[in-house]
Amino acid sequence: MTNDRSPILKLSNVCKTYELKGQQAVQALQSVDLALYPGECLGIVGQSGSGKSSLAKCVTQLEQVTSGEIWYHGQEITRLKGERLRQMRKQIQMVFQEPAAIFNPRMKVGMFIGEPLLNYKMMKRQAAAQETRRLLERVGLSAMDADKYPHELSGGQQQRAVIARSIGLRPEIILFDEATSALDVSIQQQVLDLLMELRRETGVSSIFISHDLAVVQQVSDRIAVMHQGRVVEVVDSAKLTSSANHPYTRSLMSSALSLRELKGEMQKRERIEVLAGSR
Numbered sequence: 001m002t003n004d005r006s007p008i009l010k011l012s013n014v015c016k017t018y019e020l021k022g023q024q025a026v027q028a029l030q031s032v033d034l035a036l037y038p039g040e041c042l043g044i045v046g047q048s049g050s051g052k053s054s055l056a057k058c059v060t061q062l063e064q065v066t067s068g069e070i071w072y073h074g075q076e077i078t079r080l081k082g083e084r085l086r087q088m089r090k091q092i093q094m095v096f097q098e099p100a101a102i103f104n105p106r107m108k109v110g111m112f113i114g115e116p117l118l119n120y121k122m123m124k125r126q127a128a129a130q131e132t133r134r135l136l137e138r139v140g141l142s143a144m145d146a147d148k149y150p151h152e153l154s155g156g157q158q159q160r161a162v163i164a165r166s167i168g169l170r171p172e173i174i175l176f177d178e179a180t181s182a183l184d185v186s187i188q189q190q191v192l193d194l195l196m197e198l199r200r201e202t203g204v205s206s207i208f209i210s211h212d213l214a215v216v217q218q219v220s221d222r223i224a225v226m227h228q229g230r231v232v233e234v235v236d237s238a239k240l241t242s243s244a245n246h247p248y249t250r251s252l253m254s255s256a257l258s259l260r261e262l263k264g265e266m267q268k269r270e271r272i273e274v275l276a277g278s279r
């Protein structure tokens with residue numbers, strides 16, 4: 001659908017090897033080629049250890065690639081330094097699984113969201129405070145939450161605050177790395193709905209990483225399937241059932257299916273128990 005346009009981000013032959021003292025090196029990424037098109041959500045799915053987080057970290061230079069190139073708007077970004085790296089990180093934001101890990105426990109939520117607006121000199125203090133309130137409300141929190149400390153928010157609310165901070169910078173790309181995986185199922189769905197709304201509203205491009213194929217399929221236009229550090233295939237989300245070819249993708253699909261059946265069966269059993277008065 002999007003292949004007639006130039007990609008905004010392109011990974012070309014990217015390899016990442018972790019050298020470990022006294023142990024065998026780990027090849028986390030092996031010759032990865034991927035493209036992200038403007039406005040697209042590219043899903044990345046694969047089991048634990050398949051290299052998903054390493055890929056996200058190489059894009060944002062939290063890790064250095066071992067070899068290969070990453071192009072952002074025609075600029076090679078694997079060795080950026082100083083101000084150019086800082087500007088790239090403003091444009092390519094990352095949202096992790098554990099929001100608690102990136103909060104400063106002593107910094108109020110309002111400051112957490114407003115600080116980057118000041119650091120990047122996007123606006124003055126008063127305007128940043130106003131923008132912070134707007135962002136809080138945009139992600140479904142209250143402007144009053146600005147005065148709370150992170151521990152006073154639930155996990156889902158913390159993740160909304162992290163998303164508010166990211167979108168405040170008006171990035172071109174947001175990388176979500178298992179961003180909803182730690183949340184309860186109903187809260188997870190609310191956050192996914194928020195992400196889909198924000199995407200429609202802002203046109204932001206995104207990479208959505210998860211081990212959960214059903215979740216990835218819900219939010220993505222295309223899905224890159226990773227297995228042992230390689231992208232084994234890229235499929236259109238809407239045509240997953242008919243066009244997935246690789247046996248590994250097929251096995252992910254059947255385990256996602258049996259998980260759905262299991263969940264459905266448990267819900268059915270709960271309903272029967274409630275009707276029978278045993279709960």
Ligand SMILES: Nc1ncnc2c1ncn2[C@@H]1O[C@H](COP(=O)(O)OP(=O)(O)OP(=O)(O)O)[C@@H](O)[C@H]1O
Pocket residue numbers: 018020026027028046047048049050051052053054055211
């Ligand atoms: N800093 C590191 N040092 C050494 N090995 C690492 C490091 N980070 C990741 N690895 C290894 O690289 C491989 C890929 O890990 P990575 O975290 O990228 O996979 P993943 O698909 O994101 O898995 P998970 O969902 O469990 O985080 C794994 O074998 C992992 O143990």
